[in-house]
Amino acid sequence: MWINTLADAYGISDDERRVLLGLARELASVQPNWWRPYADGLRSGFDHYMGLEGAARRLHTWKVTIVxxxxxTPEYRRALAWTEFPDAxxxxxxxxxxxxxRRQSRLAEExxxxxxxxxxxxxxxxxGGSAVMAGQLGRLAEAGQRPNVSIQVVPYGAxxxxxxxxxxxxxxxxxxxPSTGLQEPPIVYVEGYAGDLYLEREPExxxxxxxxxxxxxxxLNPDASRQLVLSLAKEYAS
Structure with a gap:
């Protein structure tokens, strides 16, 4: 293995050699970036976020506008896409x-x-209109019952x-x-219409x-949030 060759050449310690070999094994086990063929359709720089999302173990998300x-749902994403790119x-x-x-396959990962x-x-x-929103809110209610998904709503009047x-x-x-015990520190992603921001410093x-x-x-707690979501889904469907 080329790492052993370099380790011998630079005379590094056995402990350092084990760390390098462990990192190499971990990198080799990482799934390829499946979204690369779609890069021409992603916003500039969003592939970086996709890489981080694919490596994360937990996301804490606060949204004030879109799901x-x-x-x-595909219908909701399609409606957003047509709004952003009406002439595409x-x-x-x-x-x-x-x-x-394809991104949503992460929800099924252990x-x-x-x-x-x-x-x-x-x-x-x-x-996308009432029918799209009825389906989208139904998806939210369904997703919130997964053991690895928590959904809470901040109501009007909070x-x-x-x-x-x-x-x-x-x-x-x-x-x-797994091999080295090393851990990437948390990162905050702030999405902007004209550009994204990544914050890594501990105070930030x-x-x-x-x-x-x-x-x-x-x-609202998850149960009350789900009831609100279902109530609004029913309104959209009526």
Whole structure:
């Protein structure tokens, strides 16, 4: 193995050699970036987020506008895509929908979890019309029953909280690497219309973690949130 050759050449210790070999095995076991063939349809830089999402063990998501991508129905994602790219060919739109569907395979992976906090506005914004929203809210209610998915809604009329100032964001936590025990520190992803922001410094991450705590404080519990989601889904379907 080339690592052993380099280790011999540089005279590194046995402990350092074991770390390097462990890292090499872990890198070799990582699944290829399946989204690369779709890169022409992704927003600039979003492939970086996709890589982080694929490596994370837990996502803490706060959304003030749209449903998180991992929980979107194809119809909802298609409606968003047509809004963003009204002049695009149908083939382009369908590739975006295919990416969204493939992303959601993460929900079935062992060791992965997502905690979702939604402003009530997310449920009431009629993306794609009533039929699309009825299906989307049905999907949310169904997803919230998974053991690795938590969904809570911050209702209209909730007390003031930091989520209103922070805007939508995702806090990503990563697992320890099995061979080395090394662990990537958490990262906060802030999605912007003209560009994305990645925050890694501990004080920055702490501010967003504190914001999550404050948002949860005013959110409905998962059961009450599900009842609200189902109630609105019924309204859309009627």
């Amino acid at each position: 998180p991508g991992l929980l979107q 060919p149908t083939e382009f739109i369908e590739r975006l929908v295919e990416v969204a569907v 060791g992965f979890a997502i905690d979702v906090l939604l402003a009530e506005n997310v449920l009431r914004d009629r993306v 007390p003031a909280h930091l989520g209103s100032l922070a805007g939508s964001f995702v806090l990503m936590e990563f697992p320890k690497l 991450v702490k501010r967003y973690r504190d914001a999550l705590t404050e948002i949860r404080r005013v959110a």
